[in-house]
Amino acid sequence: MREKLAFSGVGFSYGEKPILDGFDLQLSKGELVSLIGPSGIGKSTLFQLAAGLLQPDTGTIRLDGKSTAERLGRVGYMPQRDLLMPWRTVAENAGLPLEIQGFSKSEIRERIAEELPRFGLAEWKDAYPDELSGGMRQRVSFLRALMTGADLLLLDEPFSALDGITRMEMQEWLLSMWQQTGSTMLLITHDIDEAILLADRVVVLLGSPIRQPVELQVSVPRPRTLASRNDPEFHALRGEIWELLRGHGAANGEVSEA
Numbered sequence: 001m002r003e004k005l006a007f008s009g010v011g012f013s014y015g016e017k018p019i020l021d022g023f024d025l026q027l028s029k030g031e032l033v034s035l036i037g038p039s040g041i042g043k044s045t046l047f048q049l050a051a052g053l054l055q056p057d058t059g060t061i062r063l064d065g066k067s068t069a070e071r072l073g074r075v076g077y078m079p080q081r082d083l084l085m086p087w088r089t090v091a092e093n094a095g096l097p098l099e100i101q102g103f104s105k106s107e108i109r110e111r112i113a114e115e116l117p118r119f120g121l122a123e124w125k126d127a128y129p130d131e132l133s134g135g136m137r138q139r140v141s142f143l144r145a146l147m148t149g150a151d152l153l154l155l156d157e158p159f160s161a162l163d164g165i166t167r168m169e170m171q172e173w174l175l176s177m178w179q180q181t182g183s184t185m186l187l188i189t190h191d192i193d194e195a196i197l198l199a200d201r202v203v204v205l206l207g208s209p210i211r212q213p214v215e216l217q218v219s220v221p222r223p224r225t226l227a228s229r230n231d232p233e234f235h236a237l238r239g240e241i242w243e244l245l246r247g248h249g250a251a252n253g254e255v256s257e258a
């Protein structure tokens with residue numbers, strides 16, 4: 001499979017505080033990988049490095065095989081909180097990246113109207129964010145990330161603010177979107193079940209600084225549904241990840257075992 005993103009021997013510190021040291025991570029095109037680790041270990045820092053908002057002190061980060069500092073704008077980012085602009089409608093929020101790329105108002109409306117049905121938002125084109133449920137807002141946020149045209153999406157705990165049922169619906173929805181779009185996705189989560197359910201691989205981040213992550217392949221058959229949680233492999237992985245995280249902050253409730 002073709003390489004999409006690669007960290008090779010990456011070192012990064014905030015002043016005297018080392019976050020990464022000789023860190024390697026590869027993502028193939030079309031892969032969905034979960035990152036899990038204790039709070040404060042450096043997950044968001046890793047995302048900022050991947051997005052080009054920060055540059056490594058040592059080592060290289062390649063995107064599409066090119067070792068370039070110019071990653072900004074080439075990856076889509078979906079934050080924990082949706083950060084939708086309250087004065088813009090659904091179509092105007094989702095269309096923001098197209099506006100920045102210089103598309104005309106009518107082109108944007110047409111393009112967004114085509115996309116809204118598969119996001120379950122066809123009837124909500126002209127609604128404002130405060131008229132939407134949490135799950136709907138996250139779908140608008142996801143559509144906006146896709147509209148950057150980037151086929152690497154960084155999802156930073158995208159469902160953490162949602163209630164349990166909506167969260168489960170959104171997990172199934174995300175899986176179907178991933179299958180339809182073929183995007184490469186890197187997902188931060190604090191929820192062990194979510195990490196396993198969604199991903200091809202779970203990357204467990206440990207240590208200060210983080211050196212080599214522990215990578216666990218998830219071969220639970222796809223398509224996965226919530227019932228996949230009963231799969232014996234799922235169960236074994238859940239135990240393995242929990243053991244890895246135990247004693248690394250997980251005991252403080254920073255990582256949830258479902």
Ligand SMILES: Nc1ncnc2c1ncn2[C@@H]1O[C@H](COP(=O)(O)OP(=O)(O)OP(=O)(O)O)[C@@H](O)[C@H]1O
Pocket residue numbers: 014017019038039040041042043044045046
């Ligand atoms: N701009 C900064 N300057 C100095 N230290 C920082 C900065 N940003 C983050 N840190 C520190 O670096 C460490 C890693 O932070 P980061 O936000 O990447 O962790 P995280 O794993 O995403 O945490 P959480 O799970 O709580 O969101 C933390 O100790 C944090 O206090």
